[in-house]
Amino acid sequence: MPRRQLYAAGNKLVLDQAYEGVQFTLKASAALTIDGWWAKVAEGQNSIKNPVGGLMNDEDGFGDADLFGAQVHFTTGTHKITLFGLYYRDNIKGFTHLPNGLGYFHSRFQSEMSSAIVGGLHATGKVNVAGGLRYNVEFDYLTGKDDNANTDHKGNLIDINDGTLSGFNVYANLTQRLNIGVPLDISLVGGMGSGDDDPTSGKGNINRIQTMGFFPLTNVWEDSVMPDVEGISPQGLGSPASRGYRELENTTVAQLKIGANVLKSLRLETSYTYLQATQPIFAWSGTGPDLTTSSTDIGQEIDFNFKWQIRKNLKLVGLYGVFLPGDGAAYLINGMNDHKDMAWEAKHVLLYSF
Numbered sequence: 001m002p003r004r005q006l007y008a009a010g011n012k013l014v015l016d017q018a019y020e021g022v023q024f025t026l027k028a029s030a031a032l033t034i035d036g037w038w039a040k041v042a043e044g045q046n047s048i049k050n051p052v053g054g055l056m057n058d059e060d061g062f063g064d065a066d067l068f069g070a071q072v073h074f075t076t077g078t079h080k081i082t083l084f085g086l087y088y089r090d091n092i093k094g095f096t097h098l099p100n101g102l103g104y105f106h107s108r109f110q111s112e113m114s115s116a117i118v119g120g121l122h123a124t125g126k127v128n129v130a131g132g133l134r135y136n137v138e139f140d141y142l143t144g145k146d147d148n149a150n151t152d153h154k155g156n157l158i159d160i161n162d163g164t165l166s167g168f169n170v171y172a173n174l175t176q177r178l179n180i181g182v183p184l185d186i187s188l189v190g191g192m193g194s195g196d197d198d199p200t201s202g203k204g205n206i207n208r209i210q211t212m213g214f215f216p217l218t219n220v221w222e223d224s225v226m227p228d229v230e231g232i233s234p235q236g237l238g239s240p241a242s243r244g245y246r247e248l249e250n251t252t253v254a255q256l257k258i259g260a261n262v263l264k265s266l267r268l269e270t271s272y273t274y275l276q277a278t279q280p281i282f283a284w285s286g287t288g289p290d291l292t293t294s295s296t297d298i299g300q301e302i303d304f305n306f307k308w309q310i311r312k313n314l315k316l317v318g319l320y321g322v323f324l325p326g327d328g329a330a331y332l333i334n335g336m337n338d339h340k341d342m343a344w345e346a347k348h349v350l351l352y353s354f
Contacts, residue, residue, distance in 0.1 A: 007039050009071065009084045010122035010138045013169045013193075013247050016211040019067065033073040041065040041088070041210070042097035065090040065097045067209065079125035086118040088144075088209050096148065098210060099157070104240040107249065107332060108156045108284065109196065111165050111204030116144030118209065131177035140169040142206045153288050159196060161204035167194040169207055169248045187257040187271075189217075195250025195279030199289050205279075207249045213238065215247045217255070218273050219303045219321030220345045221329075222246065237323065237343065242333050251298065252276045265309040273301045281328040284335040295337070297326030313353040321345045 005023060009015045021039030028034060042065040071084040090096050096112040120140040127133045144165035150158060175187040196205035215222070221237050221244065237244035245251050257271035280294035303321040310316055323329075323343040330337040 007037060007067065007069070009069070009086065009118075010082065010120055010140065011136070011171060012211055012215050013138065013171065014118050014120060014140050014142065014208045014211070015069075015086060016214055017209075021067075031075050033075075035069075035071040035073070037067075037069050039067040039069075041067050042090070042092070042101055065092065077125075078127075080123065082120075082122040084118075084120045084122070086116070086120075086209060088113065088116040088118075090114050094148065096146075102210075105157075105243050106240075107243050107245050109153060109159045109199035109289065110157065111144075111159045111161060111196075111206050112146045112148050112150070113165065113206060113209075114145050114147040116142055116165065116206060116209060118142045129176070131179050131183075134175045134177070136171075136173040138169065138171045140207075142167045142208075144206055146204055153199070156284055156286075156288065159199045159204045160201060161196075162202060165204045165206045167206040169193045171248065183261040185259050187255070187259075189255035189257060189273075190253065191217075191248045192252045192278055193248030193250060195277060197279045198291070199282065200291065205250070208247060211247060213246055217247075217253065218271070218301045218323070219305070219319050219347070220323040220343055221273070221275060221299070221301050222251075236345070237329070237333065244329065244333055245298075250278050250281070252278050267307045269303075269305040271301075271303045273303070275299055275301070275326075275329075277328045281331045283331045283337070293331070295327035295331055298328045298332075299323055299325040315351045315353075317349040317351065319345070319347040319349075 004018055004020050006018050007015055019039035019041055021037060023035065023037040026034040067086065067088050069084065069086045071082055074081045090113065096114055098113040099106050099110045100112065118140060120138065122138045124136045146161055146163050146165055150160050153160060171191040173187060173189045175185050178184045178186070193207050194205055238246040253273060253275050255271055255273040257269065259267060259269040261267050275298035277296040277298055280296055282289040282291055283293040284290060301321055301323045306318045308316045321344060325340045325343065327337040330340050
């Protein structure tokens with residue numbers, strides 16, 4: 001039945017949002033499951049301001065934005081493969097809900113999305129190597145259109161392009177489990193997301209339909225839970241306040257992560273992450289981007305986490321991180337590289353289960 005529910009795909013790189021809509025699941029066999037959905041993403045520009053003219057129509061400023069999708073899940077043994085496809089269409093005339101109607105900021109020079117098609121492959125599983133090798137891989141390809149022929153950046157909010165949009169995400173996480181006195185796991189994480197090589201012309205870049213920021217990568221740079229309608233507060237440098245990148249937008253990342261269950265009730269984790277921009281990040285000012293000044297150096301981050309099960313129904317979680325910014329991060333957030341102080345975060349969560 002129609003209701004508000006979560007729509008998500010893969011590792012939540014391209015879609016992770018609650019919408020009003022309809023979903024269905026068909027379990028064709030023990031190994032094959034098919035999902036399908038339709039969602040109402042927005043109901044026009046006039047739905048978020050004082051309405052003018054006739055109500056209850058889908059014309060002009062009342063045009064709808066809709067999302068259609070399907071996923072095919074195939075499971076065999078310890079392996080699961082998912083193929084998914086999405087189609088997004090915004091029928092609002094002269095205004096795109098993404099990103100203009102969100103009510104919060106992404107990074108600067110975003111493409112306006114009039115329509116988009118997404119195809120993706122997501123695979124997870126375990127291979128019996130030593131204590132067990134787990135893998136989680138995803139590839140997404142996006143293509144779309146921007147029907148608004150913009151001649152300015154609207155305060156550095158949007159990209160100027162030729163009306164064609166495209167982009168991709170590649171992600172891999174390999175975790176080897178070992179037992180050398182204590183249970184130990186070593187993870188190698190790599191990812192790459194497309195970027196825009198010129199925010200003033202040519203093709204525009206897209207990496208997602210809409211997400212809430214629940215893709216786990218680092219504690220400071222990409223810890224970017226969004227302030228959506230459910231009231232979640234922003235965090236990290238990907239928040240609307242600082243406007244860094246989220247997920248794998250224009251990011252190439254390599255990460256080494258080590259975790260150990262040092263006690264039955266205590267788990268420790270640490271990681272080192274190296275971040276580069278896939279395409280150059282340009283300096284900017286109030287008049288727009290400066291195409292003569294750029295950098296691909298986002299920076300480096302060192303994180304440390306712990307999870308302590310104090311009692312059966314009481315847990316304490318700590319997350320700490322230090323981010324060392326490069327010129328690319330400074331240009332992205334500040335428009336200049338004059339301010340590159342180290343950024344750090346310390347976060348504690350106490351969970352009590354009733």
